[in-house]
Amino acid sequence: MQALVLVGGFGTRLRPLTYHVPKAMVPIVNVPFIERFVDYLEANGITHIVFAMGYLPDPIANHLSKRNGKAKYDFVVEDQPLDTGGAIKNAEPLLGERFFVFNGDVLTTIPLREILRVHEERNALLTIALTPVDDPSRYGVVVTDSDGRVQAFIEKPPKETAPSNLINAGIYLYEREVLNHIPTGQPYSVERGLYPKLLEIGAPFYAVAFPNDYWLDIGKVEHYLQANFDVLSRKAPLPIPGKEIRQGVWVGEGVQIAPTAKLQPPVLIGDGCVVEDGAVIGPFAVLGEGVIVKQNAVVQDAVLWDGCVIGENANVSRCVLGSRCEVGEGVKVEPDRAYGCNERIETGVAA
Ligand code: GDD
Ligand code: MG
Numbered sequence: 001m002q003a004l005v006l007v008g009g010f011g012t013r014l015r016p017l018t019y020h021v022p023k024a025m026v027p028i029v030n031v032p033f034i035e036r037f038v039d040y041l042e043a044n045g046i047t048h049i050v051f052a053m054g055y056l057p058d059p060i061a062n063h064l065s066k067r068n069g070k071a072k073y074d075f076v077v078e079d080q081p082l083d084t085g086g087a088i089k090n091a092e093p094l095l096g097e098r099f100f101v102f103n104g105d106v107l108t109t110i111p112l113r114e115i116l117r118v119h120e121e122r123n124a125l126l127t128i129a130l131t132p133v134d135d136p137s138r139y140g141v142v143v144t145d146s147d148g149r150v151q152a153f154i155e156k157p158p159k160e161t162a163p164s165n166l167i168n169a170g171i172y173l174y175e176r177e178v179l180n181h182i183p184t185g186q187p188y189s190v191e192r193g194l195y196p197k198l199l200e201i202g203a204p205f206y207a208v209a210f211p212n213d214y215w216l217d218i219g220k221v222e223h224y225l226q227a228n229f230d231v232l233s234r235k236a237p238l239p240i241p242g243k244e245i246r247q248g249v250w251v252g253e254g255v256q257i258a259p260t261a262k263l264q265p266p267v268l269i270g271d272g273c274v275v276e277d278g279a280v281i282g283p284f285a286v287l288g289e290g291v292i293v294k295q296n297a298v299v300q301d302a303v304l305w306d307g308c309v310i311g312e313n314a315n316v317s318r319c320v321l322g323s324r325c326e327v328g329e330g331v332k333v334e335p336d337r338a339y340g341c342n343e344r345i346e347t348g349v350a351a
Contacts, residue, residue, distance in 0.1 A: 001112075002096050003046045006087050007034070007104035008054025008078055013220040016340030017322050022056035023219060024104050025063065027305065029231040029286055030241050030252075030270050033218060034060055035067070037104065042070045044112040050094045051104075052087040054078040085188035092179050103170030107227050107236065108215040110171060115208055118148065119173045124206040126178050126198060129171040131215040135159075139217075140168035140191045142207055150205040155191040166209055170217070221320060221338045228303045229284045232266040242268055249282075252289070261293075270306070279310075288323070297327075305341070315348075 011018030017026060024034040041049060049071050053060060057077045064073050076091045088101060100112060110129050119127035128150070130142055137159040143152040144166075152163065168191070181194055188194070198205045214236045218227045230236040233248075242250035248265025251257070255269050258277040263269065267282030270289045275281060278296040285299045288306035293299055297314045304310075304321045311329035319333055322341035327333055331348040339345060 001046055001116075002048045002050070002099040003041055003102060004050045004052060004088060004091050004095060004099055005037070005041075005102045005104045006052050006084055007060055008052055008057075008081065008087055009105070009219075010055050010081075011105075011219065014218075014224060014338065017320065017338050018056075020056075020341055021322075022060055025059050026218070026224065027286075027288065027303075028107060028218065028227050029238075029268060030288055031239070032063060033107070034063065034104070036107065036238060037102075038064065038067065038069055038071070040108070041102075046071055046100065046112070048072045048074070050074045050076060050091050052076050052078070052091050054081050054087070081187060083187040083189045085182045085190040085194050086186055088174075088190065089179060089182040089184055089188070095176065095179070097176050099174055099176075101172045101174055103217070105219045106170045106215065106217050107230075107238075108169065108171070108213060109237065110169060110210045110213045110215060112171075114210075115171065115173050118206060118208045122148065122204065122206045124173075124204045125175050126203070127173045127206045127208065129169040130166040130207050130209040131169040131213070132165050132209070132211050133167050134165070136162040136165050136167050140195075142166055142168055144207045148206050148208060150195075150199060150207050153191070153195040153199065155189070166207075169210070169215055222336070224338075225301070225303060225318070225320060228286050229266075229301075232268060232284060232286065234266075240268060242270070264300075294329075321345075 007024040011023030025032045061075050140155045141162045143164050216227050218224045231238050240250050242252045244250050249263050250268040252271035255273045257275045260277045261275045261279045264282035268286045270287050272290040273287050274292045276295045279293045280298045284301045286303045291304050291308045293310045294312040297310045299316045301318045302316045305323040307324040308321050309326045311327050313330045314327045315332040318335035320338040325339050325343045328346040333348050
């Protein structure tokens with residue numbers, strides 16, 4: 001079975017991290033998102049993956065070209081942002097009679113064979129996976145009848161007006177014929193254009209809900225942190241790179257951890273990290289490769305990319321630090337935000 005993965009967006013809500021790193025390459029517990037995503041597709045029987053790219057395509061293509069996977073990979077690069085529908089239409093020459101389409105920023109375990117089963121049973125033109133969320137206003141809200149046939153698709157409805165908490169999970173099964181309804185060579189949104197149009201013409205458009213499977217769109221700082229913590233705490237059943245030295249404490253190769261440092265689970269200390277005396281790491285902390293945490297510093301509810309250096313007595317909580325950030329001695333980093341790569345953080349909030 002074939003899959004088309006949309007990875008061309010700007011990743012606006014993950015800025016400044018995505019100024020230099022495409023959203024598909026951000027690490028989730030020290031493994032690039034796209035690596036975990038391709039693992040998921042291959043485990044679900046996908047044998048050919050087309051990547052629809054736009055913004056920063058090279059890091060994704062370079063990474064995948066080194067992967068020794070089971071599937072065949074193809075890359076299509078847009079010369080202008082075409083939005084979701086335009087990106088799908090642009091990949092048409094590489095697509096077959098039936099294929100899955102994915103938003104390339106969703107960490108999930110939704111089983112694809114169940115979507116295929118419903119699609120075939122209903123003789124659908126298009127079948128879409130749904131997931132329940134607390135605040136549907138940020139997503140595409142979907143209403144179905146008791147048979148699973150889609151009645152309404154409302155992209156990002158104003159808060160409190162959403163008719164359901166079931167939303168578009170960004171996973172679809174398309175019959176090729178659907179592509180005839182998308183205009184060529186121009187930006188076009190499937191969510192605001194194609195799906196309402198298919199409903200208008202009465203096309204067999206079905207949905208299937210997955211309330212029990214893990215699902216999270218990683219495209220916002222708060223959710224990016226959550227995705228990391230869900231993998232770390234095993235709420236999302238995905239591999240953690242490293243060795244579990246005691247329950248919930250994972251360490252990579254060649255780490256140096258001082259005897260008076262405290263590792264509070266769940267926590268991952270990446271390869272080559274140094275944690276000095278009196279430092280407190282976790283609960284909920286991911287350290288990339290070669291991170292140095294100096295004496296008595298605290299890192300909690302945080303994700304630190306490779307090569308960060310945290311000064312003595314500093315406090316890094318509820319935030320993401322891009323690669324090689326340096327936090328000054330005693331600085332309490334501003335929470336609930338991301339810092340871009342190579343930042344020197346010398347002023348923080350009051351301790
Ligand atoms: N190739 C390409 N070209 N990909 C694009 C483009 C483009 O011009 N624009 C966006 N994408 C990709 C993004 O990289 C992302 O993987 C996917 O399309 C969806 O874009 P987002 O910007 O992440 O959309 P969203 O999260 O606000 O909303 C979408 O996802 C929700 C589920 O997470 C919609 O599909 C909602 O209906 C859905 O509920
Ligand atoms: Mg998204």
